[in-house]
Amino acid sequence: MHIDQTERRYIIFALLLVGAFGIAIAISSSAYSINVVRPESQIDPKLLTTPGATAYDGFAEPPENRLRELSPGRYEAYIIGYATKGWIWEPEELRVPAGSEVTFYVTSADVTHGFIIQNTNVNMMVLPGQVSKLTTTFDTPGTYNFICHEYCGILHHNMYGQLIVE
Amino acid sequence: MYKTANRLTLWNLALGMVALFIGGSMGPLQKLEHVGINLYSSLREIGIASYYQGLTIHGVLNALVWTTFFICGFLTYATVNSLKRELSMPRLNIAAFIVMVVGLVTAAVPLLGNLATVLYTFYPPMRASGFFYVGLTLFVVGSWMVGWGLLFTYRDWRRENKGEKTPFVALASLITMVMWQFATLGVAAEILFILIPFAFGLTDAVDPQVARTFFWFFGHPLVYFWLLPAYLSWYAMLPKQANGKMFSESMARLVFWLFLILSIPVGIHHQYTDPGVPTGWKAMHATLTLLLFVPSMITAFSVVASLEIGGRNNGGTGLLGWIRKLPWKDPSYAAQNLAMILFVFGGIGGLTNASYNLNVTVHNTMWVPGHFHLTVGSAVTLSFMGISYWLFPALVGKPLWSKTLGLWQSWTWFIGMILMSNGLHILGLNFGVPRRSSLGVAEYLQSDWQPLMIEAMIGGIILGVSGLLYYINIIGTAAQKKKLEEPIVMPVAEPYHPEEIAVQPAWLDRWRPWIVTMIALIVISYGPVLFDLISRYNPVAGFKVW
Numbered sequence A: 001m002h003i004d005q006t007e008r009r010y011i012i013f014a015l016l017l018v019g020a021f022g023i024a025i026a027i028s029s030s031a032y033s034i035n036v037v038r039p040e041s042q043i044d045p046k047l048l049t050t051p052g053a054t055a056y057d058g059f060a061e062p063p064e065n066r067l068r069e070l071s072p073g074r075y076e077a078y079i080i081g082y083a084t085k086g087w088i089w090e091p092e093e094l095r096v097p098a099g100s101e102v103t104f105y106v107t108s109a110d111v112t113h114g115f116i117i118q119n120t121n122v123n124m125m126v127l128p129g130q131v132s133k134l135t136t137t138f139d140t141p142g143t144y145n146f147i148c149h150e151y152c153g154i155l156h157h158n159m160y161g162q163l164i165v166e
Numbered sequence B: 001m002y003k004t005a006n007r008l009t010l011w012n013l014a015l016g017m018v019a020l021f022i023g024g025s026m027g028p029l030q031k032l033e034h035v036g037i038n039l040y041s042s043l044r045e046i047g048i049a050s051y052y053q054g055l056t057i058h059g060v061l062n063a064l065v066w067t068t069f070f071i072c073g074f075l076t077y078a079t080v081n082s083l084k085r086e087l088s089m090p091r092l093n094i095a096a097f098i099v100m101v102v103g104l105v106t107a108a109v110p111l112l113g114n115l116a117t118v119l120y121t122f123y124p125p126m127r128a129s130g131f132f133y134v135g136l137t138l139f140v141v142g143s144w145m146v147g148w149g150l151l152f153t154y155r156d157w158r159r160e161n162k163g164e165k166t167p168f169v170a171l172a173s174l175i176t177m178v179m180w181q182f183a184t185l186g187v188a189a190e191i192l193f194i195l196i197p198f199a200f201g202l203t204d205a206v207d208p209q210v211a212r213t214f215f216w217f218f219g220h221p222l223v224y225f226w227l228l229p230a231y232l233s234w235y236a237m238l239p240k241q242a243n244g245k246m247f248s249e250s251m252a253r254l255v256f257w258l259f260l261i262l263s264i265p266v267g268i269h270h271q272y273t274d275p276g277v278p279t280g281w282k283a284m285h286a287t288l289t290l291l292l293f294v295p296s297m298i299t300a301f302s303v304v305a306s307l308e309i310g311g312r313n314n315g316g317t318g319l320l321g322w323i324r325k326l327p328w329k330d331p332s333y334a335a336q337n338l339a340m341i342l343f344v345f346g347g348i349g350g351l352t353n354a355s356y357n358l359n360v361t362v363h364n365t366m367w368v369p370g371h372f373h374l375t376v377g378s379a380v381t382l383s384f385m386g387i388s389y390w391l392f393p394a395l396v397g398k399p400l401w402s403k404t405l406g407l408w409q410s411w412t413w414f415i416g417m418i419l420m421s422n423g424l425h426i427l428g429l430n431f432g433v434p435r436r437s438s439l440g441v442a443e444y445l446q447s448d449w450q451p452l453m454i455e456a457m458i459g460g461i462i463l464g465v466s467g468l469l470y471y472i473n474i475i476g477t478a479a480q481k482k483k484l485e486e487p488i489v490m491p492v493a494e495p496y497h498p499e500e501i502a503v504q505p506a507w508l509d510r511w512r513p514w515i516v517t518m519i520a521l522i523v524i525s526y527g528p529v530l531f532d533l534i535s536r537y538n539p540v541a542g543f544k545v546w
């Protein structure tokens, strides 16, 4: 097949370019652990709040106890998204001290939602039947909105909560 | 010349244009809503109950209906005129069109009745009226039948022209249609096995993760179904319109084959943030996506080289002087060249989206509509408008009503899109503003988003005006008395190196190896992960939440 000299060079350049991008991605996800969600155990959305019914007992706690301190400065938060309770995250507010590392476990009691925390790398879909888990560290004090970013019904735009870093 | 094909093309174009008119008119309303000017309450009377119903109409009519009708029409015309042969089974193609229309009407009734406000991605367990899914299925089946009609025509052409090479335009059209047949299997499986039984109450639960995976099996090649007809025009037609030649015909063929094999096994790059999909599969699809970027890079090179030949033939000199000698006064040309420029930015943004973990910085934020209005909203839609500036006159036998209006339309689309897309991109990237949200009334709205929202709104209004200019011109063309002095023929560029055609390797005109490779790649990239997800099938109940 005839390929023009310049075009040939250009194609080699294109291949090297995507190769470099691939390497950059591999490095950023392994060395800096900037990561995407990975599968957790599946869950029955009807039994989320029944103690002992799922592998994640955090969801069965009353909303005010869904933030747990595992060790100094390390937390886990269990958050349930509801369209059917008026488009809310439960709990709607979390407070942690600056420098905390928080692991979020998020699931849905009804339809598909999305979970993004502004100014962080936490961004994941939230599906009924699945648990979405990501960890991040909050160094700067302030208010971080966690917003539902997948259409989930007529008042989808009201679905958000706040994480306050003190 | 080819009466049935022409008439079908015209009908497809016309319905596509109607769809874009209705769907597109929602766009400026969305932008106004974001800055607090809510016009939806006055739309209640005409049956649009909410921002989200409007957005569903916008997505379905623009992304699915306008594109598919236009493509079915354009590729029918392109295949027939390239093979120089009328459709072999005209009744099949007529039936195809009827099935598409019946499907559209069946889906439109619940859509307009606010019974299917599920957006154009219809993720379960939201449950729309069953007729919405039935209608979409028929619409897709109709588009399959268009492809079958073209393939039968091609088969007969081959019989009649033993040993001849398939002309590039026909080959590219057919590759696009064949890719579509395989791509839509994903959404067909989702709708037939999961959503229809669910919507009609035969099952009361579905697994949203499995459904999403089938959807995106289709969802990514869908974007290549939109894009390849535009590429076809850029490769083979635009250089002719610019008085140039096709720089590298063999490369163009290779590029289309690469799209055939690589369009489908990359769908999981839309699911990087999905909880249920194992990361290994995400990484594999990310790698294939990077490879898929290469044929687009080649396209950029070849097309620009072909246009440069034209610019130089027109007397352009120097490193960049040829650019001014391109036919910028021809609206069909200008629209498509501007579309290509916007696509450069769309492509770069797309690469960002595709970059695995980088995706978390933009996923489902306003960046994403910023991105795809450059691609489907410009590279595709503005190119199709540009194509229609010669194709529509060719079909109705009347000259384009106003070239000046066409130029204004092209440039206003370009400028409006730059403003809107720039605003949306930054809103998403810097502020994490979510997409698909009635932002004007959202409690989390922040005042520092306002300048960008206003910029995007101004862009949206300019786009709306541009759309109106387009329809004025099309209606003016159809309504005028003037007739074409001589018929318009499909522009097809000659190869720059005719000698290369003679030595073209045979595998560039052979279907079997490519189809086998495509199927193998699909099986490897989707087989195990679909098996895994289905074996963990975890059904959940359905809801109507609008």
Ligand code: HEM
Binding pocket: B024, B025, B026, B027, B028, B030, B031, B055, B056, B058, B059, B062, B063, B066, B119, B120, B121, B369, B373, B376, B377, B381, B434, B435, B436, B437, B438, B459, B460, B461, B463, B464, B467
């Ligand atoms: C008249 C010019 C247009 C304007 C002002 C406009 C505006 C918008 C805006 C602001 C959104 C985001 C809404 C949100 O996420 O809440 C949107 C979504 C969208 N637009 Fe457009 N648009 C226009 C034309 C087009 C065209 C020509 C196409 C494709 C052919 C298109 C396809 C889409 C799609 C697929 C969505 C996503 C819908 C969804 O999230 O479900 N738009 N548009």
Ligand SMILES: [Cu+2]
Binding pocket: A081, A083, A112, A113, A114, A148, A149, A150, A151, A152, A156, A159
């Ligand atoms: Cu939500």
